[in-house]
Every structure is written in C-alpha cells, then in structure tokens.
Amino acid sequence: MRPFDYVRVREVATALAEAGADSDASFLAGGTTQLDLMKDGVLRPGRLIDITRLPLGGVELRGGNLFVGALATMEELAADPVVTERLPLVREALLRSASVQLRNMATIGGNLLQRTRCRYFRDPSVAACNKRKPGTGCAALTGAHRTHAVLGTSDHCIATSPSDLAVALIALDAVVHASGQDGDRTIPLTGFYRPPGDTPDVENVLKPGELITAIEVPLLPDGARSDYLKVRDRASYEFALASAAVAVVLDDAQVITSARVGLGGVATHPWRALEAEEVLTGGAASTDVFRAAARAALAGAQPRPQNAFKVELAQRTLVRALETVTGVSS
Ligand SMILES: Cc1cc2nc3c(=O)[nH]c(=O)nc-3n(C[C@H](O)[C@H](O)[C@H](O)COP(=O)(O)OP(=O)(O)OC[C@H]3O[C@@H](n4cnc5c(N)ncnc54)[C@H](O)[C@@H]3O)c2cc1C
Numbered sequence: 001m002r003p004f005d006y007v008r009v010r011e012v013a014t015a016l017a018e019a020g021a022d023s024d025a026s027f028l029a030g031g032t033t034q035l036d037l038m039k040d041g042v043l044r045p046g047r048l049i050d051i052t053r054l055p056l057g058g059v060e061l062r063g064g065n066l067f068v069g070a071l072a073t074m075e076e077l078a079a080d081p082v083v084t085e086r087l088p089l090v091r092e093a094l095l096r097s098a099s100v101q102l103r104n105m106a107t108i109g110g111n112l113l114q115r116t117r118c119r120y121f122r123d124p125s126v127a128a129c130n131k132r133k134p135g136t137g138c139a140a141l142t143g144a145h146r147t148h149a150v151l152g153t154s155d156h157c158i159a160t161s162p163s164d165l166a167v168a169l170i171a172l173d174a175v176v177h178a179s180g181q182d183g184d185r186t187i188p189l190t191g192f193y194r195p196p197g198d199t200p201d202v203e204n205v206l207k208p209g210e211l212i213t214a215i216e217v218p219l220l221p222d223g224a225r226s227d228y229l230k231v232r233d234r235a236s237y238e239f240a241l242a243s244a245a246v247a248v249v250l251d252d253a254q255v256i257t258s259a260r261v262g263l264g265g266v267a268t269h270p271w272r273a274l275e276a277e278e279v280l281t282g283g284a285a286s287t288d289v290f291r292a293a294a295r296a297a298l299a300g301a302q303p304r305p306q307n308a309f310k311v312e313l314a315q316r317t318l319v320r321a322l323e324t325v326t327g328v329s330s
C-alpha cells in the first residue's frame with residue numbers, strides 16, 4: 001500500500017477545509033470499500049480524512065420525509081422502525097446487502113459511493129480499464145463480462161453499479177444533501193449518477209472535496225405496497241445479477257394508480273425504469289401488464305455474449321416483484 005497521511009476531523013467545516021487543501025485526499029467512512037481498494041493498489045490517495053467523528057449520524061422523520069445522516073450505518077437504517085413500516089423496500093435492499101458485520105461498519109454515504117466490482121477495475125495488473133485509468137481501454141468488452149451491465153453502457157465501460165440501497169432510493173425519489181467549499185446543495189438521486197459515456201472514471205456529479213451529509217427519503221403514500229427482490233448466484237454475501245425495487249398503489253378496482261421501479265445488477269448506474277412505470281400506471285394489476293412493463297424496461301438493453309441472459313432475468317425479476325407486491329400470480 002502506498003504510504004498516506006491520516007487526519008481525523010470532528011466538524012464538517014474542518015473536513016471541507018482539509019479536503020479543499022489537498023486534491024490528493026479522500027474521505028474515510030466505514031472503510032469497507034475504501035481500504036480494500038487502497039490495499040489492492042487501486043486507489044492511492046495521499047491523505048485520508050477520517051469523517052467517522054462528524055455529527056452526521058442518525059435517522060430522523062421530519063415532516064413526510066426521512067432524513068438519514070450520511071454516517072448512519074446500513075444496519076441502523078435497516079432497523080429503523082419507520083423504514084420497517086413505511087419503506088420496506090429499503091429494509092429489504094439493505095438486509096440483502098453484504099453481511100451483518102459489514103453492515104455494522106458501512107455507512108449510507110459510503111454505500112452510495114462504493115465502486116464497481118468489475119474484476120478488471122479491482123486488479124491494477126490489468127492495464128486496460130478506462131474507469132481506473134482513463135484512455136487505457138476496457139478489458140471487460142472482450143474478457144469476462146457475465147456480471148456486467150446491459151443498460152446505460154458505452155463503448156468505454158460496461159461495469160455494473162453495485163449498490164442495492166441506491167436502487168431502492170432512486171425508485172423513491174431520494175435526494176442527496178451535500179456540503180462543499182461553495183456551500184450546501186441538494187441533488188436528486190436521479191441526477192446524481194453519471195452514465196459512463198467516454199468518461200467512466202467520473203461516476204457522479206459531486207465536486208472534488210464535496211461531502212455527502214445526508215440522504216432525504218420521501219415516505220411512500222399510505223396504502224403503497226413495496227418490495228426489493230434480488231437475484232444472485234448464491235443466497236447470501238453476493239452482489240445482484242438482477243434486482244428490482246418496486247412500489248405501487250392500487251385502487252379498489254385493482255388498477256395501478258402509481259408505480260415506481262428501480263433496477264439493479266443490470267445497469268451502469270442505479271436505474272430508474274421510467275418506461276416500465278409508464279406502462280404500469282393506469283394498467284390493471286395483472287401478469288400481462290407486468291410483463292409488458294418488464295419488456296419496456298429492458299427495451300434499450302445492449303447485451304454482450306456472456307451477459308445476454310440478464311435481459312430475461314431482469315424482466316422475470318421485475319415481474320415476480322410486481323406479482324409479490326400486488327398478490328397477483330401467473
Ligand atoms: C464482501 C463485501 C460484500 C458486499 N456486498 C454488498 C452487497 O451485496 N450490496 C451492496 O450494496 N453493497 C455491498 N458491499 C459494499 C458495501 O455496502 C460498501 O462497501 C459500503 O456500503 C461502503 O460504505 P463505507 O462507509 O464502508 O464506505 P468507505 O469505504 O469508507 O467509502 C467508500 C467511498 O465513499 C467515499 N465516502 C464515504 N462517505 C462519504 C461521504 N459522506 N461523503 C463523500 N464521500 C464519502 C469514500 O471516500 C470512498 O470513496 C459489500 C462489500 C464487501 C466488502
């Protein structure tokens with residue numbers, strides 16, 4: 001590991017000043033991604049700013065929205081009674097992520113900023129990785145890409161976005177609160193992540209040195225039914241091959257009056273499936289409508305030889321999640 005300086009901060013202003021003073025610095029929260037990548041030589045910051053003592057914890061209901069401190073842990077958020085009662089898809093997404101030990105360390109801010117699990121990104125002995133070293137190419141295009149993305153890809157990168165939580169949050173219209181040298185701002189999660197395009201190394205719209213302070217999550221309306229379904233190679237401790245976060249409201253005639261759909265495991269960033277939502281809204285809660293929505297969600301997919309199975313897998317995952325929340329069966 002490359003030697004680095006370490007500083008622990010206790011105030012947001014100090015964290016921002018430290019980050020602003022050193023372009024080679026990086027924040028450290030739970031460390032479950034950051035330290036792995038440093039040990040492997042993928043990330044090589046000259047300075048670590050430990051933010052774990054900042055007053056950015058807690059989960060709190062304010063008005064109709066849940067405010068989640070950036071340093072709240074994944075386990076803390078999963079155990080929150082409001083989440084259990086009003087945002088079950090968030091709870092499911094968290095409980096299907098990593099392990100209890102990791103969830104007790106890992107923070108919500110860090111979860112949203114975790115890096116891809118693409119094996120080539122995580123192996124500096126592989127030269128071609130545009131995300132790790134811009135302009136070097138993409139080893140996954142001609143190499144192993146079974147777990148890679150079919151939506152939102154470019155010729156420069158097809159890496160899959162790994163966060164389960166972000167898929168649920170993007171379906172819920174969550175908002176990121178950030179602080180930087182220029183002040184505070186809010187960023188809708190739908191506009192937070194950047195598709196790879198020709199700069200896959202730039203994954204989100206945060207400015208250098210900007211700190212996530214909280215995530216604001218609107219609660220679902222009364223009567224909404226929601227779930228997060230994750231399909232993976234083994235039952236635990238594994239990232240999604242395909243996942244679906246769904247939330248629907250039905251009227252008395254079993255017509256869908258509101259629908260939210262997020263997809264994970266298949267896209268380069270947490271994916272809001274607006275096309276599926278359009279098909280669902282105003283439609284009857286039926287397997288035929290769910291299948292039409294799933295086809296719409298994956299219509300733009302660009303599969304490659306080893307990950308073509310994900311197109312159908314994602315469709316089936318979405319249909320099953322919708323069947324589960326509506327009680328409809330095929
Ligand atoms: C074995 C294993 C299995 C896993 N399985 C899953 C899984 O199934 N699903 C899933 O979603 N995740 C999974 N994860 C990933 C895990 O959820 C993330 O590692 C964790 O959420 C990151 O949080 P952290 O607090 O440890 O972040 P850190 O590692 O401390 O930081 C991650 C990144 O975020 C930056 N950062 C952290 N906090 C802030 C902030 N407030 N503002 C600005 N920048 C910040 C850091 O600088 C760093 O770049 C797994 C991880 C491991 C090791």
Ligand code: SF4
Nearest residue numbers: 118129130138157158
């Ligand atoms: S898919 Fe992206 S992260 Fe993986 S090797 Fe290609 S450029 Fe790198």
